[in-house]
Amino acid sequence: xxxxxxDTRAYFSFWGKYLWVFYFCLIYxxxxxxxxxxxxxxxxxxxxxxxxxxxxxxxxxxxxLVTFSVKSIDETISDLRRSGxxxxxxxxxxxxxxxxxxxxxxxxxxxxxxxxxxxIFGRFLIGTPIWLxxxxxxxxxxxxxxxxxxxxxxxxxALSLSLRRGGFLCSVVHQASVVxxxxxxxxxxxxxxISFISQVLPITHxxxxxxxxxxxxxxxxxxxxxxxLMQMSLLYFLSGLWILQKSLCYAKQNGLLLKDLHE
Amino acid sequence: xxxxxxxxxxxxxERLPFSKDPAVTALKNVSFQVEQxxxxxxxxxxxxxxxxxxxxxxxxxxxxxGRIKITGIDMQNKKTISKTIGLFTSSEKGFWKxxxxxxxxxxxxxxxxxxxxxxxxxxxxxxxxxxxASYINREMHAYSNGMKQRLSLARTLLHNPEILLxxxxxxxxxPMAARDFYFLIKNQxxxxxxxxxxxxxxxxEEAQEISDTLAFLFxxxxxxxxxxxxxxxxxxxLLNEYVETVKKKNECLETQNH
Numbered sequence: 071x072x073x074x075x076x077d078t079r080a081y082f083s084f085w086g087k088y089l090w091v092f093y094f095c096l097i098y099x100x101x102x103x104x105x106x107x108x109x110x111x112x113x114x115x116x117x118x119x120x121x122x123x124x125x126x127x128x129x130x131x132x133x134x135l136v137t138f139s140v141k142s143i144d145e146t147i148s149d150l151r152r153s154g155x156x157x158x159x160x161x162x163x164x165x166x167x168x169x170x171x172x173x174x175x176x177x178x179x180x181x182x183x184x185x186x187x188x189x190i191f192g193r194f195l196i197g198t199p200i201w202l203x204x205x206x207x208x209x210x211x212x213x214x215x216x217x218x219x220x221x222x223x224x225x226x227x228a229l230s231l232s233l234r235r236g237g238f239l240c241s242v243v244h245q246a247s248v249v250x251x252x253x254x255x256x257x258x259x260x261x262x263x264i265s266f267i268s269q270v271l272p273i274t275h276x277x278x279x280x281x282x283x284x285x286x287x288x289x290x291x292x293x294x295x296x297x298x299l300m301q302m303s304l305l306y307f308l309s310g311l312w313i314l315q316k317s318l319c320y321a322k323q324n325g326l327l328l329k330d331l332h333e
Numbered sequence: 334x335x336x337x338x339x340x341x342x343x344x345x346x347e348r349l350p351f352s353k354d355p356a357v358t359a360l361k362n363v364s365f366q367v368e369q370x371x372x373x374x375x376x377x378x379x380x381x382x383x384x385x386x387x388x389x390x391x392x393x394x395x396x397x398x399g400r401i402k403i404t405g406i407d408m409q410n411k412k413t414i415s416k417t418i419g420l421f422t423s424s425e426k427g428f429w430k431x432x433x434x435x436x437x438x439x440x441x442x443x444x445x446x447x448x449x450x451x452x453x454x455x456x457x458x459x460x461x462x463x464x465x466a467s468y469i470n471r472e473m474h475a476y477s478n479g480m481k482q483r484l485s486l487a488r489t490l491l492h493n494p495e496i497l498l499x500x501x502x503x504x505x506x507x508p509m510a511a512r513d514f515y516f517l518i519k520n521q522x523x524x525x526x527x528x529x530x531x532x533x534x535x536x537x538e539e540a541q542e543i544s545d546t547l548a549f550l551f552x553x554x555x556x557x558x559x560x561x562x563x564x565x566x567x568x569x570x571l572l573n574e575y576v577e578t579v580k581k582k583n584e585c586l587e588t589q590n591h
Contacts, residue, residue, distance in 0.1 A: 157427075161418065162415060162492075164444040164446070324349065325394045
């Protein structure tokens with residue numbers, strides 16, 4: 071029985087590999103369709119078409135924000151628990167939320183620098199114009215998306231506190247965002263079932279805004295594009311915060327916060 | 334004046350979801366009082382509830398039942414309590430390894446809202462008090478356990494708390510270092526800084542030497558509480574009392590089983 075359990079666990083540890091196979095299949099399909107010729111790609115947004123290089127760079131640059139936003143809260147708690155510093159923090163007047171906020175702001179700053187680096191590399195390697203990315207609507211989309219993913223990250227951190235093994239969910243969300251969020255290929259290529267997943271991912275909507283802004287440089291982005299991301303940010307962030315708060319109270323009540331992560 | 338007042342303290346750790354472990358009662362109706370500027374030592378075997386008691390007093394975990402007053406203020410007032418209480422746990426962890434001792438102290442001072450010149454002044458004072466100048470600018474991973482204990486004690490005193498909770502402070506120390514550490518408690522914390530100390534330990538000899546009151550916690554219950562003077566007069570008595578208390582319980586269990 072124990073062996074079956076171990077085997078099952080080992081089997082499921084390969085889930086990421088299966089996902090990657092699927093992911094590469096989709097990339098190959100897309101590249102086959104576009105014929106590797108850097109054509110303009112339809113976004114299904116008012117029949118707008120965007121240059122492939124801009125499409126690619128906008129997708130890759132946003133992934134940096136997803137990585138930090140999802141992991142920042144969980145990593146803060148894990149670091150504090152692993153280093154044994156959590157008990158010292160809990161007895162000070164500084165609340166854990168203050169530490170989360172500081173870490174999140176610092177992470178947001180770092181990931182914006184990564185995003186900028188990607189845009190600059192894009193300029194030198196495949197000739198995408200830099201100035202197109204520096205638009206208010208694009209930055210607002212970055213911020214809203216980070217907020218939404220921070221909410222998801224808080225939910226995951228809450229699970230890690232109670233179940234101890236919630237950390238891998240960060241990778242699941244991250245990889246799902248890469249595969250289903252329209253980073254490397256437009257989401258309309260997906261079958262209905264998968265397009266539902268892409269619709270609940272904040273990155274899909276953030277990319278729609280950023281790409282619209284890239285196509286219509288200097289024009290304002292319609293509110294109808296911002297609306298789903300704003301609602302999602304509000305919903306994910308508030309519910310994530312609520313779940314984390316409840317989980318922290320529960321963990322504190324049962325001394326879970328003070329337990330060594332390796333116990 | 335009573336600095337710590339504990340009344341009917343009970344702590345039950347609930348059964349966690351997806352866990353096979355049953356609910357555990359760590360403390361059962363524990364009551365005691367600690368006078369100002371005295372040392373109250375809690376003895377007891379592993380799993381007796383000593384750490385839980387200290388964690389509750391530090392505000393790290395809430396009690397299931399009971400009332401705690403710290404310097405006459407109800408424990409629920411967290412902001413006041415965090416200013417009054419300093420916690421010391423014996424752990425090899427608890428510092429940022431990639432920072433120096435000084436930088437670690439600055440970090441923890443900031444958590445206590447102590448920054449700038451005031452923080453630097455306080456840290457310098459503590460470095461002098463605990464004689465840490467020779468290694469304070471080294472990175473933490475180069476520290477020995479004895480150095481870490483001193484730094485940890487300095488961290489506990491950063492916000493100048495009135496009460497110190499010391500949870501098995503000499504666990505990772507060799508006998509000589511442990512002895513030095515108790516001298517440090519006796520000379521610096523008691524004589525110079527005049528702190529009230531609640532200590533949990535397994536070191537009976539040192540406990541009877543520096544304590545004013547000794548208490549014995551076993552299976553979550555406070556079995557006895559006696560003045561330390563009683564044991565100082567006849568060495569060896571404390572060990573006998575310790576063994577007798579544990580034995581009595583074991584005999585009761587054996588009789589029940591038969």
